[in-house]
Amino acid sequence: MPSATLSAPVTPEILIEGPQRKRFTRDEVERMLDAGVFEGQRCELIDGDLIDKMGQKPPHSFPIRLLAEWLAGLFGMKRVQIQLPIEAAPEDRDRSWPEPDLAVLAEFKDEYRRRDPQGKELLLVVEVSDTTRAFDLGRKAVLYARSGVPEYWVLDVNRRMLVVHRKPDGEQYRLVQMVSEEEMVSMEGRADTVKVGDLLPARD
Secondary structure, eight states, X not given: OOOOOOOOOOOOOOOOOOOOOOOOOHHHHXXXXXXXTTTTOOEEXXXXXXXXXXXOOHHHHHHHHHXXXXXXXXXXXXXXXXXXXXXXXXXXXXXXXXXXXXXXXXXXXXXXXXXXXXXXXXXXXXXXXSSOHHHHHTHHHHHHHHHTOSEXXXXXXXXXXXXXXXXXXXXXXXEEEEEEXXXXXXXXXXXOXXXXXXXXXXXX
């Protein structure tokens, strides 16, 4: 009888990873809000992750004040949302419920008492970026483009510039412009301008 060659058993490779991350749905977040789980806290749902929106320092909060004042002067405070939710695109809605730092409504509607405005019902969304630049220029830009937000600004506090996104095509913005702090900027189709540096904190 021919001898048999026994091979050593093959042990599957074990991949060591971190603990599995809990990804939330909007329905879950809404139920937790109703139950008071987030009382005294502010969170934003992006791609199933809950992003902490609390503890903003002056380099982040001060430009929001300046932007809100300028936009309210153009459109009236009723049309300016400050850190309030908007609707994501239908394909993103289950896992994302964004709360941009500022948003300008195309018009104020009484039905916003019952629902959040959609991207196509906005003129502008603004995020003030100090520690979240990559996130705001990456995933947030895709999310807002997919939602149909016509114009998206990222005020980059650390690099002291404004990144203007325009012409969404359903997946991304086809026009992205960087505006330095010495330059003037306006919303698309409007003559009103503001100097980018006037929206930033004073230099140290």
